[in-house]
Amino acid sequence: EIVLTQSPATLSLSPGERATLSCRASQSVGSLLAWYQQKPGQAPRLLIYDVSNRATGIPARFSGSGSGTDFTLTISSLEPEDFAVYYCQQRSDWPLTFGGGTKVESK
Amino acid sequence: QVQLVESGGGVVQPGTSLRLSCAASGFTFSSYGMHWVRRAPGKGLEWVAHISYDAIKKYYADSVKGRFTISRDNSKNTVYLQMNSLRAEDTAVFYCVRDKAYGVYWFDPWGQGTLVTVSS
Numbered sequence: 001e002i003v004l005t006q007s008p009a010t011l012s013l014s015p016g017e018r019a020t021l022s023c024r025a026s027q028s029v030g031s032l033l034a035w036y037q038q039k040p041g042q043a044p045r046l047l048i049y050d051v052s053n054r055a056t057g058i059p060a061r062f063s064g065s066g067s068g069t070d071f072t073l074t075i076s077s078l079e080p081e082d083f084a085v086y087y088c089q090q091r092s093d094w095p096l097t098f099g100g101g102t103k104v105e106s107k
Numbered sequence: 108q109v110q111l112v113e114s115g116g117g118v119v120q121p122g123t124s125l126r127l128s129c130a131a132s133g134f135t136f137s138s139y140g141m142h143w144v145r146r147a148p149g150k151g152l153e154w155v156a157h158i159s160y161d162a163i164k165k166y167y168a169d170s171v172k173g174r175f176t177i178s179r180d181n182s183k184n185t186v187y188l189q190m191n192s193l194r195a196e197d198t199a200v201f202y203c204v205r206d207k208a209y210g211v212y213w214f215d216p217w218g219q220g221t222l223v224t225v226s227s
Binding site for chain 2: 001034036038043044045046049055085087089091094095096097098099100101
């Protein structure tokens with residue numbers, strides 16, 4: 001099973017600041033990595049797929065990068081609605097797996 | 108618009124069974140693979156099961172293999188999750204999710220979820 005490790009577990013930032021979230025895979029997943037956002041009481045939604053492609057309707061302040069085993073989600077300037085939990089997910093191999101999540105909270 | 112609506116959650120005792128349903132609309136259901144993903148209280152997301160568009164391929168997480176069965180009825184635009192021998196650790200919100208595209212196992216979109224509570 002491919003284990004995805006996200007860091008940090010919690011990120012405390014203020015609106016307008018830049019957020020950098022990390023996801024590390026236990027073995028190479030190539031470019032088969034996605035990011036999801038989940039707000040309290042809501043279902044997750046797809047943000048980024050294939051490392052760096054924004055899903056439909058996702059603002060340009062969200063960007064993804066990386067390859068192989070190390071990946072990054074960057075939010076260039078946090079908006080109030082961006083405070084949420086973020087998960088990475090790989091589809092390189094079964095079982096499909098998620099990282100443990102990073103909570104972006106307001107400082 | 109694309110919509111996934113789960114139903115069938117509830118409170119059940121350990122060792123019993125429950126069947127979840129997910130009604131799909133707004134897209135050609137028979138062309139897409141479907142998944143169930145869950146989130147236990149205070150924990151992260153866990154992929155549970157996948158069924159291909161034609162129901163030929165099925166995959167399961169080790170934690171549910173042998174206890175849960177995913178199925179679909181393309182004539183009813185519905186996917187199911189039969190859950191047997193339920194355990195306390197199966198307590199979670201279960202989400203129905205669609206493949207982003209054929210053979211592309213990104214989860215998009217998601218249903219609103221249905222809560223399953225396993226407790227005596």
